[in-house]
């Protein structure tokens with residue numbers, strides 16, 4: 072079965088978050104199951120530099136405001152999987168973040184940049200761009216690839232099944248409605264039953280409405296997005312399409328996230344945790360934190376945004392400090408949250424440290440050196456860092472929401488007695504709830520001894536590899552291929 076994945080970022084070439092991790096590891100997991108998988112990516116500088124053996128497939132010509140657009144093909148650096156690249160210098164050869172300019176604002180031609188991604192996917196699917204390869208199923212990821220199913224539907228005679236995966240419904244890819252002409256999308260689809268969203272055009276909604284199947288990245292988030300609380304105004308669409316919606320939990324690439332092999336102060340494994348203590352001391356030294364604290368070392372590796380509950384954490388910081396615990400933060404995001412953490416570090420230099428930035432190798436040192444990873448998100452489609460923490464013997468402390476609720480089992484009496492607890496879970500997105508759970512976690516750390524080690528070891532043995540999830544996607548593709556194309560809205 073031939074599958075085309077369409078996405079804007081991919082680890083290790085371009086990464087701003089979990090989407091890149093998934094696009095970097097799901098296609099190889101499917102290929103290991105025997106599927107013929109290819110990836111279509113925008114030709115961002117890091118992608119053009121990173122793909123090996125690139126060759127020209129075809130010249131597409133001037134389109135979407137770009138004088139020159141060509142389709143190239145090469146292989147991805149680690150997995151060796153085939154990748155198609157859209158080389159449109161005017162649109163994509165821009166340094167920095169794939170979505171925003173140096174001023175931090177979205178590029179003002181993002182509709183064309185990501186419209187071209189969906190357009191190319193549909194024309195590749197139609198067999199118009201590469202005579203040697205056409206997919207059986209096209210799988211588009213998040214709003215950046217959201218127009219893919221819309222272009223497939225409007226391609227004459229094309230009966231191509233599409234899957235659309237929602238990695239984060241909050242980013243809906245919204246543009247002025249009159250951009251539809253620029254994108255070669257017919258006015259008759261700019262309706263509430265089509266891709267119109269409150270008088271605007273939404274790439275995310277296009278993906279939801281015109282795909283055959285919708286998936287999201289955890290079973291719990293699939294339920295949540297059908298409710299007004301988590302549906303970002305699209306919960307009605309989600310409910311309409313509930314029969315085609317499923318949640319498939321993201322996996323972890325344990326070749327990348329493995330404390331026995333990562334570049335950390337001392338490697339370790341579930342059979343010998345001695346190296347973890349050395350990693351903790353090294354991290355404390357790196358950031359000038361005292362080694363005398365009686366409480367645990369908490370860590371954050373995250374976008375610093377209100378989605379991630381970072382404002383709640385700042386508010387609960389006094390509780391953490393009262394327990395003689397420490398906090399290290401690695402992240403970038405909202406200016407006021409960055410400033411808040413910087414200030415907290417400046418007044419508690421031995422107990423709070425902050426690194427504002429994005430640093431892949433440092434994220435492994437944080438996972439290895441910390442005792443507890445904090446993920447107090449307001450909403451969380453899947454969340455990957457708590458899964459990485461589990462493998463690194465770092466207990467996650469998470470809010471009971473989205474994929475966090477699916478993956479962390481609370482340290483309470485019942486779960487401890489049943490031998491299944493893996494971390495700390497709290498409910499309300501509020502300072503007092505987080506603060507109380509931080510205090511509980513500190514108490515468990517101080518009294519922990521053997522109990523702490525047991526929870527650690529259980530977490531390290533959890534298997535969130537891609538095997539099961541890739542099998543679920545394969546089942547979905549098979550079902551689609553067999554099923555006759557359903558009626559899709561006009």
Ligand code: ADP
Nearest residue numbers: 088089373401402428429430431434454455456
């Ligand atoms: P999201 O995609 O919503 O940001 P996820 O938990 O799904 O959240 O994925 C976040 C990914 O980005 C993880 O791989 C995490 O390690 C990484 N990450 C987040 N912030 C940073 C940072 N400042 N430096 C390095 N890696 C980071």
